[in-house]
Every structure is written in C-alpha cells, then in structure tokens.
Amino acid sequence: MTDTTRPGAAALPGTAAPAPTGSALPGPDLAGFEAARARLVDVVQVTPMERSRYLSGMLGAEVFLKCENLQRTGAYKIRGAYNMLAKLDAEQRARGVVAASAGNHAQGVAFAATELGMRSTIFMPVGVALPKLQATRDYGAAVELRGLDFQTALAAAIEHVERTGATFVPPYDHPDIIEGQGTLGLEILDQVPDATTVVVPIGGGGLAAGVASAIRQRAALDGREIRIIGVQAERAASYVDSLAAGEPTTIVTRPTIADGIAVARPGALPFAIIRDAVDEVVTVSDDDIARALIVLLERAKLVVEPAGAVAIAAIMTGLVAADGPTVTVLSGGNVDPLFMERVISRGLAASQRYLKVRMALPDRPGQLAIIAQIVSDEQANVVEVLHTQHDAWTSITDVSIDISVTTRGPEHAERVLEALRRAGYEPQVL
Known part of the structure; x- marks a missing residue:
C-alpha cells in the first residue's frame, strides 16, 4: 500500500x-x-x-x-463523451468521431455519437472481451480490431484521424x-x-x-x-x-x-x-x-x-x-x-472463505473418508478433491491430496486446519 x-x-x-x-x-x-x-x-x-x-x-x-x-x-464515461461531442460544430459532426479503448470509454463514445447522429469508429485490441466488443457495436459504433494491446489500437486510431479528419475523443485528457x-x-x-x-x-x-x-x-x-x-x-x-x-x-x-x-x-x-x-x-x-x-x-x-x-x-x-x-x-x-x-x-480465497490445502496421506483405504469427516465435524464443506499417487514430494508409501474447502472466514479456516493437525496430518495452505 x-x-x-x-x-x-x-x-x-x-x-x-x-x-x-x-x-x-x-x-x-x-x-x-x-x-x-x-x-x-x-x-x-x-x-x-x-x-x-x-x-x-x-x-x-x-x-x-x-x-x-x-x-x-x-x-460514468458517457458523461464526458457526450459533453465533448455535444460541443462539436456541424462540420466536425459530419466528419465523425474516433476513439481507442478496450472498455467503458468505447461504449460511452459510441452511445453519445449515436444519440447525436454522428458516425463513430472505435479501435479496440484484438483480444478485447466479447461483451465489451458487442456492447460497443450495439451502441452504433463501427469497431476496428487492431493489434494485441491498447497502444497498437491507439496508433491505428490516430492514423485514421489523420486520414479522414474525424475528431479524436480522448479518454481523460481534455x-x-x-x-x-x-x-x-x-x-x-x-x-x-x-x-x-x-x-x-x-x-x-x-x-x-x-x-x-x-x-x-x-x-x-x-x-x-x-x-x-x-x-x-x-x-x-x-x-x-x-x-x-x-x-x-x-x-x-x-x-x-x-x-x-x-x-x-x-x-x-x-x-x-x-x-x-x-x-x-x-x-x-x-x-x-x-x-x-x-x-x-x-x-x-x-x-x-x-x-x-x-x-x-x-x-x-x-x-x-x-x-x-x-x-x-x-x-x-x-x-x-x-x-x-x-x-x-x-x-473468497483472499477472505479465507475458500481454503485450498495439500496433504500427504498413508496409501491405504479409508483415508479420504477420514479427511471428509474431520472437515464435516468442523462444519466446513469440501467442494473439490484431487487425489494422486504420483507427486514426487510425498513418500513412496503416501499419496497426495489437494482439497478445496469453503469456510466462514479466517477463524473458521484456522479451526479446520487445527483439526487436521490434531489428527496427525500436516496441511499446507496453497
């Protein structure tokens, strides 16, 4: 911090x-x-x-x-975008507007331009999230996908402005x-x-x-x-x-x-x-x-x-x-x-309400049932289990188990861990 x-x-x-x-x-x-x-x-x-x-x-x-x-x-992006576009004169409106964005600015500019009867072209990176891409198109913009990062999309937008005379709408510095x-x-x-x-x-x-x-x-x-x-x-x-x-x-x-x-x-x-x-x-x-x-x-x-x-x-x-x-x-x-x-x-993991631990267990029947009972006795819930005999960190007579458990928070998570320790296990929090 x-x-x-x-x-x-x-x-x-x-x-x-x-x-x-x-x-x-x-x-x-x-x-x-x-x-x-x-x-x-x-x-x-x-x-x-x-x-x-x-x-x-x-x-x-x-x-x-x-x-x-x-x-x-x-x-909030619609506020600034509409305010800027509403101030453009008739000649600027006729040439349309251009922006580069992978998110909220794109949608704000597209919506504002459509409301004001202007053409808008938005340049976005190729990997933009599909919901943002579709929303920008739905608001009326022509979307051009350029490059894998924002800087490439921005360069393409600037080239478009220089070629067409359209007005560039910056995201914040105006x-x-x-x-x-x-x-x-x-x-x-x-x-x-x-x-x-x-x-x-x-x-x-x-x-x-x-x-x-x-x-x-x-x-x-x-x-x-x-x-x-x-x-x-x-x-x-x-x-x-x-x-x-x-x-x-x-x-x-x-x-x-x-x-x-x-x-x-x-x-x-x-x-x-x-x-x-x-x-x-x-x-x-x-x-x-x-x-x-x-x-x-x-x-x-x-x-x-x-x-x-x-x-x-x-x-x-x-x-x-x-x-x-x-x-x-x-x-x-x-x-x-x-x-x-x-x-x-x-x-959930950062709040310790989703706890993932790894342990070595003796390779004999019933061990999974014992672990499940310990967790259940502490009023926690196992949501995922990975059980394997092939982890190199365990003894040849042991197996490895990763379990994911939902808890009510840090104190509850610690009670689950302590119960496992009392039973002779050595849980490692992942």
Missing part, C-alpha cells in the same frame, strides 16, 4: 491543512460544470446514492455508494471530458449535501479531476472544505510516482484485475487539477479489490467491475479516515461474467 498526500493538504488530525477554498483550479470552472449538467440532463441518469450499513460500521462514519455502475452504458465527468461531483453534493469525504478511483485522472474540481468549487461557495481521496491499483499507480516527482511520469504497469484504471502516465490537465484538488492518493492490491467486490455483491447486491470497486477496497483496508458522511464512487459495472467468476474465487 502507498499513499501520497497533497502538499499542504488535509482536514483530519495528523494531516496538513488544505489549500485555501477560494484558490483557482486549472481546467473547467463551476459555471462550465453547471452548463455541462444542463447539456446532459436528458441523456445521463442521476444514479442512485445508497447507504451501506456494513461499511459505515467498518469506517465509524456514514458511508454512501454513488452507483455509476448503474449509469447508461454501465459507467477539458470537455473533465467537465462532463465533473457533473458527477455536483450530483454527489445534491444527494449528500453534508458529505465531508469523497473517495474516487483514479486511472488517467479525468473522473477524479472533474469530481474533485466541481466539488471544491461548489463547496467553496459555502465556505467549507470536503476531503477528496483518490484510489489507484498498486500495480498501476502512476499518480503516486507523478505526484512525488511534481510532474506526469510514465511508469511500467503490471497486470491488475483493475484494468480499467491501469494507465501508465497521467493526463497533463487531470494531473494539474488532481495535484491541487485531491488531498491524498492511496493504493490497493488486487486481493483488496477482490474482497471489496465480494462485499458489494453480498452486502449491497451490486455488480461492480474491479476498477469501480477500489474506493470500497480503500475503506476496507483502513486507508480512509473520515469524521463525517463519506461518499464512495462506484465508477462502473461492465465486467465479463467469466472474469467475474475468477475474481469472486480470488476474493
């Missing part, structure tokens, strides 16, 4: 004081955010704001969930995109006017920049401060290095389940805004995110993509301190069901 606190930031004990509320921020002003909201009023849904009793008890303050996973197209995303911040204050803390995901920075700027400028009219915390996946934490360096810095990202916010370099304008408007940036691990997804499914009955759950992960890992109502942004819900199945399994 890493955290980066904005110089001169903060509102809670043990942190520094925030910048003056009246200080000017780069990028859109409050009038621009309000105009964008009027522009989006018939297109964007005012998404629900749900209170979480479970997370409130964990944080010691009221926690609210801003459900952008229930937004049209399944994510004032009109940030202006549209900032409408989410205005909604937050309408729905939770006494909010003291807002926790928001950060990838390239368009969402966090818009939300933080809109909230700070609106709160300044009331003469008060609202603490803004940004959250990144620790395997793609470009803002941590960039804020430490004082300028946008390119990092080498590592694979993460939160691929929607895995951005190697912050956008220039989002960085300038976040540097001044966000109090702190923290990071969470993939296991933290997987556990957060389980909580959202079980406690809130919400399907959220990994990138959209990082704010919840930050609360669950103790990285958020708050002394009043706290709003967490669930930025999207577009997730491949097959991938979600893997993430759920990872989350």
Whole structure:
C-alpha cells in the first residue's frame, strides 16, 4: 500500500491543512460544470446514492455508494463523451468521431455519437472481451480490431484521424471530458449535501479531476472544505510516482484485475487539477479489490467491475479516515461474467472463505473418508478433491491430496486446519 498526500493538504488530525477554498483550479470552472449538467440532463441518469450499513460500521462514519455502475452504458464515461461531442460544430459532426479503448470509454463514445447522429469508429485490441466488443457495436459504433494491446489500437486510431479528419475523443485528457465527468461531483453534493469525504478511483485522472474540481468549487461557495481521496491499483499507480516527482511520469504497469484504471502516465490537465484538488492518493492490491467486490455483491447486491470497486477496497483496508458522511464512487459495472467468476474465487480465497490445502496421506483405504469427516465435524464443506499417487514430494508409501474447502472466514479456516493437525496430518495452505 502507498499513499501520497497533497502538499499542504488535509482536514483530519495528523494531516496538513488544505489549500485555501477560494484558490483557482486549472481546467473547467463551476459555471462550465453547471452548463455541462444542463447539456446532459436528458441523456445521463442521476444514479442512485445508497447507504451501506456494513461499511459505515467498518469506517465509524456514514458511508454512501454513488452507483455509476448503474449509469447508461454501465459507467460514468458517457458523461464526458457526450459533453465533448455535444460541443462539436456541424462540420466536425459530419466528419465523425474516433476513439481507442478496450472498455467503458468505447461504449460511452459510441452511445453519445449515436444519440447525436454522428458516425463513430472505435479501435479496440484484438483480444478485447466479447461483451465489451458487442456492447460497443450495439451502441452504433463501427469497431476496428487492431493489434494485441491498447497502444497498437491507439496508433491505428490516430492514423485514421489523420486520414479522414474525424475528431479524436480522448479518454481523460481534455477539458470537455473533465467537465462532463465533473457533473458527477455536483450530483454527489445534491444527494449528500453534508458529505465531508469523497473517495474516487483514479486511472488517467479525468473522473477524479472533474469530481474533485466541481466539488471544491461548489463547496467553496459555502465556505467549507470536503476531503477528496483518490484510489489507484498498486500495480498501476502512476499518480503516486507523478505526484512525488511534481510532474506526469510514465511508469511500467503490471497486470491488475483493475484494468480499467491501469494507465501508465497521467493526463497533463487531470494531473494539474488532481495535484491541487485531491488531498491524498492511496493504493490497493488486487486481493483488496477482490474482497471489496465480494462485499458489494453480498452486502449491497451490486455488480461492480474491479476498477469501480477500489474506493470500497480503500475503506476496507483502513486507508480512509473520515469524521463525517463519506461518499464512495462506484465508477462502473461492465465486467465479463467469466472474469467475474475468477475474481469472486480470488476474493473468497483472499477472505479465507475458500481454503485450498495439500496433504500427504498413508496409501491405504479409508483415508479420504477420514479427511471428509474431520472437515464435516468442523462444519466446513469440501467442494473439490484431487487425489494422486504420483507427486514426487510425498513418500513412496503416501499419496497426495489437494482439497478445496469453503469456510466462514479466517477463524473458521484456522479451526479446520487445527483439526487436521490434531489428527496427525500436516496441511499446507496453497
């Protein structure tokens, strides 16, 4: 885990004081955010704001969930995309728009262009998840598959723009995109006017920049401060290095389940805004995110993509301190069901509710029945067994067994392990 606190930031004990509320921020002003909201009023849904009793008890303050996973197209991206496209003149609209994306931005641009009567062409990597590919086409875009990674798709999109004169729609580094995303911040204050803390995901920075700027400028009219915390996946934490360096810095990202916010370099304008408007940036691990997804499914009955759950992960890992109502942004819900199945399994394992152990057993009849009875006596359930005589690590007189067991959590899992040890076995947790 890493955290980066904005110089001169903060509102809670043990942190520094925030910048003056009246200080000017780069990028859109409050009038621009309000105009964008009027522009989006018939297109964007005012998404629900749900209170979480479970997370409130964990944080010691009221926690609210801003459900952008229930937004049209399944994510907040439609806000910025529609706002930018709605500002194009007739000549630009006639030439169409182009974007490169493997996910939510593609769907937002496709939907916005179709709503405004424009042609859209989206360049996506060849390996893009089928649900995202099909959704983008269903929203009316012409999809071009190029290369095996985003950079190849981006290069193809830029070449298309140069050849056709179409307008390129960036995912985050544009004032009109940030202006549209900032409408989410205005909604937050309408729905939770006494909010003291807002926790928001950060990838390239368009969402966090818009939300933080809109909230700070609106709160300044009331003469008060609202603490803004940004959250990144620790395997793609470009803002941590960039804020430490004082300028946008390119990092080498590592694979993460939160691929929607895995951005190697912050956008220039989002960085300038976040540097001044966000109090702190923290990071969470993939296991933290997987556990957060389980909580959202079980406690809130919400399907959220990994990138959209990082704010919840930050609360669950103790990285958020708050002394009043706290709003967490669930930025999207577009997730491949097959991938979600893997993430759920990872989350259960990380929470020690899915325990996999390996043991050596004497090679004689009845041993499997003994193991099953021990697990049953501890009120746990065996869901999978692999039994083999061919593992080199065992004695020639033993066999190897891998068992997968569902438990109720860490204490219950430890009771199962201890019962196996008392019976003379040596379980190794895998």
